[in-house]
Amino acid sequence: MANLLELENVSKIFGGGFFNRSNVTIAVQDVSLSIPEDRPTITAIAGESGSGKTTLARLLLGVVPPTSGRVMYQGKEIQKMGSREWLNFRREVQPIFQDPFEAYNPFYAVDHVLHRPIRNFKLASSNQERDERIAEALRMVGLQPDETLGRYPHQLSGGQRQRVMVARALLLRPRIILADEPVSMVDASLRATILRSIRDLNRDFGISVIYITHDLTTAYQMCDNIIVMYRGSVAEAGSVEEVIQNPKHPYTQLLIDSVPQPDPKAAWGEEEDESVDRADEASTITDQCKFASRCKFAFERCTVSAPPLHAIGPQQLASCFLYSDMPAVDNADLGQAFEYPEFESAATAN
Amino acid sequence: MGKWQRLYTAHSKLRIHLRSTMTTATNRTFADASQSTSRVLSDEVALRVEDLHVYYETEAGEVKAVNGVSFDLRAGERLALVGESGSGKSTMATALMRMTRPPGKIVSGSITLSGRDLLQLDEYEMRRARLAEIALVPQGAMNSLNPVIRIEKQIIDGILDHIVEDSVRNSVGSGRSEVMEANAEGALLRKPTRSELRDKVADLLTNVGLAPSVATMYPHELSGGMKQRAVLAIATCLSPKVILADEPTSALDVVVQRQIMQTLGKLQSGIDAAVILVGHDMGLVAQFADTIGVMYAGRLVELGPVEEIFEDPQHPYTKLLIESLPSFSEKKEFVGIPGMPPRLLNLPSGCAFYPRCPSAMDVCLDTDPLDIAIQANWRVACHLHNETGSDG
Numbered sequence: 001m002a003n004l005l006e007l008e009n010v011s012k013i014f015g016g017g018f019f020n021r022s023n024v025t026i027a028v029q030d031v032s033l034s035i036p037e038d039r040p041t042i043t044a045i046a047g048e049s050g051s052g053k054t055t056l057a058r059l060l061l062g063v064v065p066p067t068s069g070r071v072m073y074q075g076k077e078i079q080k081m082g083s084r085e086w087l088n089f090r091r092e093v094q095p096i097f098q099d100p101f102e103a104y105n106p107f108y109a110v111d112h113v114l115h116r117p118i119r120n121f122k123l124a125s126s127n128q129e130r131d132e133r134i135a136e137a138l139r140m141v142g143l144q145p146d147e148t149l150g151r152y153p154h155q156l157s158g159g160q161r162q163r164v165m166v167a168r169a170l171l172l173r174p175r176i177i178l179a180d181e182p183v184s185m186v187d188a189s190l191r192a193t194i195l196r197s198i199r200d201l202n203r204d205f206g207i208s209v210i211y212i213t214h215d216l217t218t219a220y221q222m223c224d225n226i227i228v229m230y231r232g233s234v235a236e237a238g239s240v241e242e243v244i245q246n247p248k249h250p251y252t253q254l255l256i257d258s259v260p261q262p263d264p265k266a267a268w269g270e271e272e273d274e275s276v277d278r279a280d281e282a283s284t285i286t287d288q289c290k291f292a293s294r295c296k297f298a299f300e301r302c303t304v305s306a307p308p309l310h311a312i313g314p315q316q317l318a319s320c321f322l323y324s325d326m327p328a329v330d331n332a333d334l335g336q337a338f339e340y341p342e343f344e345s346a347a348t349a350n
Numbered sequence: 351m352g353k354w355q356r357l358y359t360a361h362s363k364l365r366i367h368l369r370s371t372m373t374t375a376t377n378r379t380f381a382d383a384s385q386s387t388s389r390v391l392s393d394e395v396a397l398r399v400e401d402l403h404v405y406y407e408t409e410a411g412e413v414k415a416v417n418g419v420s421f422d423l424r425a426g427e428r429l430a431l432v433g434e435s436g437s438g439k440s441t442m443a444t445a446l447m448r449m450t451r452p453p454g455k456i457v458s459g460s461i462t463l464s465g466r467d468l469l470q471l472d473e474y475e476m477r478r479a480r481l482a483e484i485a486l487v488p489q490g491a492m493n494s495l496n497p498v499i500r501i502e503k504q505i506i507d508g509i510l511d512h513i514v515e516d517s518v519r520n521s522v523g524s525g526r527s528e529v530m531e532a533n534a535e536g537a538l539l540r541k542p543t544r545s546e547l548r549d550k551v552a553d554l555l556t557n558v559g560l561a562p563s564v565a566t567m568y569p570h571e572l573s574g575g576m577k578q579r580a581v582l583a584i585a586t587c588l589s590p591k592v593i594l595a596d597e598p599t600s601a602l603d604v605v606v607q608r609q610i611m612q613t614l615g616k617l618q619s620g621i622d623a624a625v626i627l628v629g630h631d632m633g634l635v636a637q638f639a640d641t642i643g644v645m646y647a648g649r650l651v652e653l654g655p656v657e658e659i660f661e662d663p664q665h666p667y668t669k670l671l672i673e674s675l676p677s678f679s680e681k682k683e684f685v686g687i688p689g690m691p692p693r694l695l696n697l698p699s700g701c702a703f704y705p706r707c708p709s710a711m712d713v714c715l716d717t718d719p720l721d722i723a724i725q726a727n728w729r730v731a732c733h734l735h736n737e738t739g740s741d742g
Contacts, residue, residue: 048603048604048605048606049574049603157690157691158435187434187435187630188434188630188631188632188671188674188675190434190686191674191684191686192674192676192684192685192686193684193686195684196683196684196686199684214603214604215604216604216678217633217675217676217677217678218676220676220678220681221676221681221682221684222684244678245678254605255604255605256678258604258605258607258608259604259633259678260604260607260608260611260631260633260634260636260637260638261633261636261637261677261678262632262633262635262636262660262672262675262677263636263660263677264636264637264656264657264660265657266636266637268608268637
């Protein structure tokens with residue numbers, strides 16, 4: 001089975017230099033992940049700021065080269081692509097960014113962001129065909145073309161702007177959509193609409209979605225699988241049901257515990273000790289578990305070596321010594337632990 | 351510490367003078383308050399907002415961003431104002447600090463804090479009241495610190511500005527006088543010495559969970575959560591009666607968010623201040639607040655105790671707001687609130703929520719719903735409750 005997008009032991013290290021080997025930040029450390037071609041999924045990459053989730057997204061988009069390891073698209077390494085392959089890659093892997101307010105040039109009507117990609121990738125042979133495609137894409141995300149086109153960004157609400165961005169991504173018929181915190185800037189009531197339109201793309205058009213977020217509740221509601229990152233390393237990965245309902249890594253447990261539940265009777269977790277200051281340390285090269293300094297279960301072994309990923313179950317991997325009795329997986333492709341949903345219900349969902 | 355204690359007492363005198371109607375409040379200390387869910391509130395009113403109208407003058411006409419909001423904030427109460435963007439909650443927050451800027455204008459109403467109407471104060475008195483009686487934790491507080499000034503100086507700035515009499519504020523403190531002299535208003539007649547201030551800053555930083563060594567750092571040396579804590583230290587340095595927090599954790603991660611909110615809760619119970627939390631994160635509201643006020647199109651459509659409202663919301667909008675929340679308990683279809691928030695320009699008569707309301711009736715189209723009291727401290731502005739309740 002061919003993989004659409006694949007990370008092979010990818011690491012990204014920022015800083016340092018020839019004379020300065022110590023002062024480096026490990027943004028992503030040794031991550032392997034494959035997104036299969038024939039089974040579209042929604043994968044969440046979750047973690048706090050500084051966990052490396054955005055760097056991982058940038059690696060997947062090919063905008064930063066990995067320090068070591070390989071990023072491959074359809075079996076070809078991104079960094080070694082020819083210009084034609086690179087153009088194709090950039091059409092088929094589409095980003096949706098966090099801030100729908102900054103993605104627009106305020107001097108142009110919103111049509112501009114929709115016309116440009118069509119012209120750049122020569123997707124339409126006539127203006128009429130172009131307008132038809134744009135109208136079709138807007139309807140797919142639940143916008144009325146005649147109410148949207150011709151308007152300027154400030155005349156649209158945040159939710160509408162973000163949906164135009166989804167429409168723009170859709171226009172290019174991508175294989176993968178990479179959404180970096182697409183709803184963190186919009187209101188809770190509009191979040192639902194945007195997330196639903198992204199999920200419908202997955203269900204109806206078979207587009208794989210990588211959803212980068214720090215919001216575990218929407219990740220749980222929307223995704224099939226989740227990767228929890230902590231300071232550049234994978235803490236836990238697997239199907240979202242397993243990881244959220246039955247978290248194994250102490251960090252995942254802390255994250256889930258911290259989410260304020262919309263129920264005044266639900267407890268909001270215990271107060272954490274003074275570890276907050278350490279949480280933001282830059283990730284440097286260490287031989288220990290990165291979470292050890294904050295972990296309440298930490299024991300001697302955690303400070304001596306870094307834990308490998310242990311297979312907790314068929315659909316759950318956790319990088320923690322607490323599960324040493326479970327089989328360790330070296331160079332684990334996180335995709336192996338993922339669940340791939342069946343799409344029989346796709347017709348009814350729409 | 352002894353010197354500081356006197357400084358503190360002198361400052362308390364100032365506060366007593368200002369708050370002529372209040373009982374004495376000296377020597378408040380930061381106590382560790384337990385995070386119990388059922389918090390008992392006194393009936394003493396800390397802040398009373400009556401029929402507040404804030405409009406923006408635009409070329410196209412008046413935008414009624416806050417349109418007749420009234421509520422009482424009890425001492426020690428945690429009130430959360432929630433609503434979509436454009437519902438007027440941030441305008442409300444700026445108006446409470448009297449920091450509304452043109453084209454915004456506070457048209458009418460009153461904001462009574464400690465027996466005085468803030469809207470009637472002159473600019474100097476208002477400036478004095480700002481940090482000392484009502485303090486703001488601004489939106490994106492992490493970016494509100496001055497990047498080129500050490501944390502210590504930024505905390506001291508507010509203290510000096512408020513507790514030292516004007517004539518001596520800009521002169522050099524002798525640092526020798528053991529007796530703290532104060533004028534009639536209780537403002538200090540000399541500058542506190544450096545060591546007094548340093549002690550105070552260390553205290554404040556410890557209270558917000560930071561090491562005293564943070565005092566000599568610059569903001570860029572701190573993480574987002576630490577900067578937010580430093581801002582909390584500034585906001586609580588003069589033990590205000592009301593702390594106004596405008597989306598204080600919107601840029602922070604969940605783990606840090608919880609720590610900050612718990613710190614805020616602890617500080618607030620320690621100095622017995624009331625908190626107004628402005629935001630749209632209903633999860634945060636459910637966990638933090640005692641009372642929730644739901645704003646829609648510049649009006650407070652429902653105001654009541656958090657637990658009851660989450661259990662049984664009375665306004666259709668509140669109901670949709672709560673239903674649209676994702677949780678871990680079940681995977682459900684994403685439900686949004688249908689339609690768009692109304693434009694506040696030339697708002698037609700009748701209920702503003704009418705076009706989006708699932709249970710709209712004919713009467714909603716042309717008659718403004720009045721506030722109806724459902725029980726003590728719980729009211730809703732909706733025609734659905736006309737038969738059951740009495741006008742409040």
